[in-house]
Amino acid sequence: MHPLARLVRAGLAAGLLAAASLPSFAQDLLIRNATVHTAGAQGTLQNADVLVQGGTIRAVGEGLTAPAGVTTVEAGGKPLTPALFGGITDIGLEEVSGEAPTVDGELSLEDQPVRPEFDVTLAYNPASVLIPVARVEGLGFTLLAAGSGKSFVAGQGGVMRLDGSADPIGPRALFIRLGAGAADLSGKSRAAQWMLLDQMVSEARGRVPTDSPHALLTPAGRAVLARFLNGQGRIVVKVDRAADIRQLLRWAARERVRIAIAGGAEAWQLAPQIAQAQVPVFVDALADLPGNFDQIGATLRNAAMLEQAGVDVSFTQAGDASHNARKVRQLAGNAVAHGLPWEAGLAGLTRIPAQALGVGDRIGTIAVGRSADLVLWTGDPLDVINTAQQVWLGGRAMPMRSRQTDLRDRYLRGTGDSGLPPAYSR
Structure with missing residues (x-):
């Protein structure tokens, strides 16, 4: 062989x-004497307990009593957080990057490249070896992304919990790439991207006949895009240059669509406008050099300046995010080292991405009624010297092993x- x-x-x-x-049932347990970082309204609780029953958090507070038959876990003051967000990845879509049959995250059709109905969650593999690799690092969910194949409108993805379940939770997200990186997919000009987007919007809103010889969208594509134009899910836009972000904010306001920015190397230059538009930004907190002409203004203080202006900041990474999802903690820690408050760094890995992606009522915080997606750490989770001691997803203790x-x-x-x-x- x-x-x-x-x-x-x-x-x-x-x-x-x-x-x-993986255990097939949720474990009833009481985690005692933890430093509970709820990432929610209760903030951080010292020497607190968390009661889990039926996979759900039933109580959070001091001096809780374990009901009969409930396992007790002594935390000894160690940090307990919600399970972390792994960023925007291809986990479950990509096994071996250089082996094409194991990569399912992009669509490349020559005859009709604009297909927003393309949904990568249909190819998700819950048995991927990358899932336990990410999970033992304290990651509990990720945003599965459609990558740009031969269209700057990449397709749909969704939030996947890394608990072995096969289906996404919450609404789908539509992925679009703008700027120089997508210019080759739109007539060699970023200006053409807005021209094509405007035509697609006109088609989805019925202003262009379905039998037009110049139509860009299939009937299914029109229906999918219309759903996002009606506010049913986020349009996640990979974009870095401040000038492109300005045009994006104008387009989103004009069309009344819900967007999120991924990357946003120069987003700090428009922080007040982004905050006013209530647009979350998934930043790469390690982007500090002009890697291309769309990132001339990159700075390690990007996350801090955005958060100070009132922007909801989360994290994602460039490059091989799927095989290195654990590095998202390093991104958050790096942002904290450059001015982002620690609590905002944790929120950017928990509550903020969950809320931005429409699943904040289920995961992302330690609160009564939320799924018991929890991580007990050996120390500060934003310091990569520390590790996840135990991960629970839906109250199930995850095997702390991987390939x-x-x-x-x-x-x-x-x-x-x-x-x-x-x-x-x-």
Whole structure:
């Protein structure tokens, strides 16, 4: 067997083993004496308890009594937070980046490239080996994204909980890419992006006949875009340059659509306008260099300046976000190091993305009635020296193992009597 095939096979087996080992029922438990960072109205509670029954948080406070049959977990003052947001990723859509059959996040149709009805959640694999890799790092949910294939209107995605469930929660999100990075997909000019968007809006609102030879959208595409134009879900726009963000805010106000900005390297330059428009921004808090001409004004203080102006700030990362989702904690910690309040950093990994994506009534905070998606940490979760001690999703204790931890343990073992490297000792 080819070494790469052997590695992929071993990784898939580990992922299936981790998925199969998930408990099938929610655990009733009382977590005692924790530093509870609720990420909600109650703020941070010292020496507090959290009671979980039937997968739901039933009580939060001091001196709670464990009902009969409820397991007690002693936190010893360690931080307890909601399960964290993993950013905008392809987790469950991409297994091996260089192996095309394992990548399902983009659509590339030559004859009719603009297909907003394309929904990547239909290809989501809940047995992906990337899920336990992210979950053991304290991540409980992610925004599954449609990537730009041959259209700057990429398609739909949704919020996926990393608990082994197969279906998204909450409304879908529509993904659009604007700026220089999408110019090749729109006639070599960012100006054409607005021209094409305006035509698509006209089609979705019935101002262009469905049989027009110049129509951009299919009937299904018109119906999907009309849904987002009516406020049923966010349009998430990947954009960095301040000039493009200004045009985006004007377009959103004119068409009365709900948008979110992803990236936003120069968003700080328009912080008051973004705050007034109530547009959340998913920033890459490590973007501090002019990596391209859309990021000339990038700064490590982007998140802090946006938050100070009243913008809801969350986090996502550029590059290989799916395989390195754990680094989202580093983004938040880096933003805090450059002026973002610590509480806002945690909110950007919990409450803010949940609310922005329409699932804040279920996850994102530690509050009565919310799903018991919790993480007990060894220390400050925004300091990457600390780790997740235990993760619960829906009250279920998640196995704190993944393909990576299995490989670590395998190679740390002695060679035994075989004389072979640790990989062959068993």
